[in-house]
Amino acid sequence: MVFTLLAGNLIQGLLLGGVYGLATMGLSLIFGVINVVNVGHGQFIMVGAFVALTMFTALGLSPLVAIPVALIIGMALGFLFFYTVIHRLIKAPELTSLLATFAMGILLEEVAKLIFGADFRGYNWGLGKITLAITTIQMSKVYAFIGSVVIALFLYLWFTKTRLGTAIRSVIEDNEGAQVCGVNVGWIYALSFAIGIGLTVMSGVLLTMFIPVGINPYMGGVYTLKAFVIAVLGGLTSPYGAFFAGLIFGLIENGSYTLFALIPGVAPFPLTVSLAFWILFFLLLVKPTGLLGK
Amino acid sequence: MSRKYFKILLSLMVVFGFFVSINAFAAADKIVIGHSACLSGKYAKAGEQAIGGIKACIDWVNNVHGGVLIAGKRVPLDYKYYDCESKKEGVTSLIERLITVDKVNVVFAPYSSGLTLSGAPVAERYGMVYMDHGGASDRIFQQGFQYAVQTIGPGTRYHVGTLDMLDHVDPAAKNVALAYEDSEFARMTMTGAEKHANKLGKKIVFKRTYPTGVTDLTPLLSDMKAKKPEIVLGGGHYEDGQLFARQMSDLDINVKALSLIASATLPAFYGALGGTIAEGILGPSHWEYGVTFSPEGAMKVGLEWIGPSQDEFVSLFKKSLGKEDMIPDYHAAEAGAQVLAYVKAVENINSLDQDKVRAALGKLKFMSFYGGWDIDDATGLQIGHSMVDMQWQNGKRVIVWPLEAARGKLVYPKPKF
Numbered sequence: 001m002v003f004t005l006l007a008g009n010l011i012q013g014l015l016l017g018g019v020y021g022l023a024t025m026g027l028s029l030i031f032g033v034i035n036v037v038n039v040g041h042g043q044f045i046m047v048g049a050f051v052a053l054t055m056f057t058a059l060g061l062s063p064l065v066a067i068p069v070a071l072i073i074g075m076a077l078g079f080l081f082f083y084t085v086i087h088r089l090i091k092a093p094e095l096t097s098l099l100a101t102f103a104m105g106i107l108l109e110e111v112a113k114l115i116f117g118a119d120f121r122g123y124n125w126g127l128g129k130i131t132l133a134i135t136t137i138q139m140s141k142v143y144a145f146i147g148s149v150v151i152a153l154f155l156y157l158w159f160t161k162t163r164l165g166t167a168i169r170s171v172i173e174d175n176e177g178a179q180v181c182g183v184n185v186g187w188i189y190a191l192s193f194a195i196g197i198g199l200t201v202m203s204g205v206l207l208t209m210f211i212p213v214g215i216n217p218y219m220g221g222v223y224t225l226k227a228f229v230i231a232v233l234g235g236l237t238s239p240y241g242a243f244f245a246g247l248i249f250g251l252i253e254n255g256s257y258t259l260f261a262l263i264p265g266v267a268p269f270p271l272t273v274s275l276a277f278w279i280l281f282f283l284l285l286v287k288p289t290g291l292l293g294k
Numbered sequence: 295m296s297r298k299y300f301k302i303l304l305s306l307m308v309v310f311g312f313f314v315s316i317n318a319f320a321a322a323d324k325i326v327i328g329h330s331a332c333l334s335g336k337y338a339k340a341g342e343q344a345i346g347g348i349k350a351c352i353d354w355v356n357n358v359h360g361g362v363l364i365a366g367k368r369v370p371l372d373y374k375y376y377d378c379e380s381k382k383e384g385v386t387s388l389i390e391r392l393i394t395v396d397k398v399n400v401v402f403a404p405y406s407s408g409l410t411l412s413g414a415p416v417a418e419r420y421g422m423v424y425m426d427h428g429g430a431s432d433r434i435f436q437q438g439f440q441y442a443v444q445t446i447g448p449g450t451r452y453h454v455g456t457l458d459m460l461d462h463v464d465p466a467a468k469n470v471a472l473a474y475e476d477s478e479f480a481r482m483t484m485t486g487a488e489k490h491a492n493k494l495g496k497k498i499v500f501k502r503t504y505p506t507g508v509t510d511l512t513p514l515l516s517d518m519k520a521k522k523p524e525i526v527l528g529g530g531h532y533e534d535g536q537l538f539a540r541q542m543s544d545l546d547i548n549v550k551a552l553s554l555i556a557s558a559t560l561p562a563f564y565g566a567l568g569g570t571i572a573e574g575i576l577g578p579s580h581w582e583y584g585v586t587f588s589p590e591g592a593m594k595v596g597l598e599w600i601g602p603s604q605d606e607f608v609s610l611f612k613k614s615l616g617k618e619d620m621i622p623d624y625h626a627a628e629a630g631a632q633v634l635a636y637v638k639a640v641e642n643i644n645s646l647d648q649d650k651v652r653a654a655l656g657k658l659k660f661m662s663f664y665g666g667w668d669i670d671d672a673t674g675l676q677i678g679h680s681m682v683d684m685q686w687q688n689g690k691r692v693i694v695w696p697l698e699a700a701r702g703k704l705v706y707p708k709p710k711f
Binding site: 001004005008009012016113118119120121122123124125129131135136138141211212213214216218222223253254257258261267268269270272273 | 336510562566569570
């Protein structure tokens, strides 16, 4: 029985971890390129969730259609915030950029509240289920996982096989060296920020395919916290590291519950939540650069 | 003391007296209800309902009742509220502001047990009557607060009716699972549910909590599924209640009965789940549109009636929020009934003195559209209000228990997800 439960939870955790991973890639990319910690990260996930909800409920369009729309909206927001706020903060003290991105998050929350109200909303994309001996999986979750993996792979290929991708990597590696080699660093900053936000907003759509309820303007905070843990786990400046760390985080979050539940007199859920932070704590002691960080 | 200083002192006394008299006149000119309301944050939905309910009953008191009759004079009610953002730190500072800056006559607590509990010591410090419409935890009233008064029923009684009803229709269904938010309110509710389930000879096959703000309940629900419960009592608040129902559906956990606290009863619950998932889900409620409390009914049980009829309340509620399509739920009704209780207490003693009003509330017994109202004088705990159980049937909330208040028959077992 325990093994059945564990296996079922690990499958569910892996699927969710894929979405977590994608949701964190944007955070890592932005930090890697422009050295700005986006404290308003979760609020951009919220924007993606509302894109999916609106397209499904108002226009009757599948969340799969909402994915490219979210990317476009996200990149547009990214460019907007970069040229109005972020580009002034690249050389500024870290506290300034923390406060600015925090303010960006609050602004997004309040605009979303103004448009959609403070209600908790949801939608039901009935695609059916796969019933296995160990668990039951919603097809929308499978699509969300596949979507995350495909986007992450696409990003990997884009980073490694294109000139623009290589330019971004060169800025992550050595900002001044890239500038000496003729890379337009200012444009790379803007583009990276926009891609990072685009990825984050897109992950919001995928997240609603996994959890299509509780969509509200204030849903982002909890995902910011998770994304920070995952980003540090993955190496902070490494988007690929973030993706794999997301998978690990999902497995830990779901799998450890079954093991903690075996301990008599213990409430397993709070321990499950804290375990990821304990792992992060030990990782920072042993390998402060994260799993795939250099 | 020289003549000069005496004159100055006398002038100061005259000025002081003038301001005191002005203040006294102003206080008698209107009675101000202060409220640390949840306009945003996790309790925004219940907060909006509460504000609508309060405004509706203030409207009734001012325009139908003619104002609060105090010392032979009709005085209107005024309502001063701020958004606490569903946060404890907001509650404490706003209540202090309402008392010290806005000089309100009574403080209404915010929604939820946790927030109500956090504000109670502030009201207590200032000796201000603190009326609780959304904090169901019994623990609030076990702290020895002198000025806290409850309108919402105590949390330990939430599932008493639910379990009685299920035992009535299917005494053979014995296996009960309790899965709930690790919050003050849910803990208290499930403590009462467990006690009553044991009394009815049920077996608790699963009992687990989950943290507030949880985003994925899959591991816990998978664990619960393995224990094969027939009856599931769960939830905590609206946010996690939605998640609970949705993920039970995702995991194909089909049980004979599922009752969720403080979420299934909200009108938006059905739509937020995208429709059919909510079918058959039960929720204990302090009030539902359709309950039949009336002046005649009050007379039969020997209680005084005060306030609007149910239909009047619904109409005033819609007007107060400017939302014609919004139906009040129990959060609105209990907040509105609290206005009526305060008004009745003030009228009974002809005074706004906090200690006298608190004493009058302790003696007060009445019936309104919300049902009975009576508190335990010593603790302030609500003892006069009975709950109902509702079930989602074809997209509508139907009262199914108690039988004398039921507007439809319980759909049992619950339809499969």
